[in-house]
Amino acid sequence: MEQIIGIDLAKRVFQVHIVSLQGEKKANKMLTREKLKAFIAQQPSSRIVMEACGSATYWARQFGQYGHEVKQISPQYVAPFRMGSKNDKNDAIAIVEADSRPGAGKSVEQQDIQCLHRVRQRLMKNRTALINLGCNEP
Template identity: 75%
Template sequence: MREKLTEFIAQQPPSKIVMEACGSANYWSRQFKRFGHEVKQISPQYVAPFRMGSKNDKNDAVAIVEADRRPGMRYVPEKTQEQPDIQCLHRVRQRLMKNRTALINQIRGLGLGVPRMNPVAKKGAMLCER
């Protein structure tokens, strides 16, 4: 399916492509730009008011075109390939910090953070707090 879409877009003359911003929009934006197309992404919150009826591909396409025709429409900037990678690293770091804090709080809750503990438990608690 991806290959067919890429082949189809490659055969089209350079034109303006407007899409709703989503998880894969940046990937497709980069693919389409390789073939000389101008690509714009619109935030879903700006497309939703123009959608008539239930959410399906046809209604989405009509709503995207209507939203794009509005003067002053704000577009979502395309993310570079590095930006999602950096965002992923930040999320992993944030999760590690959250887990570390939870472990420290659990150790304190069990009373292992008190200086009266045995030497083995004290050393383990000190390692966790680093």
């Protein structure tokens, strides 16, 4: 892994902030949806960090296909690191900064496992409710 890429996701235009592992700023640019995939495909092996949102899992899977390590961070952990007003550029910088803290983000695999545990827990709760409902009948 050579660098850390923070991406602020949006509908059409994405803000991309790139730093080296030593923390040196390499780039901070705006890319359209069409150019983002091609740009990420050209990057060396990197850790890509995004705020968790509706489209983050889709993008995480897309970027993972190029051999990058992808993490998602909850927006509540990014907000304290934002300097200045809330805009795409500051958000991308804050995402990279939040990633430098231990335990900040989760990989797609970790989220998949959490999802399975939640589904199983819900099924167990429903099963118990059905069993209890059946016990009350005469």
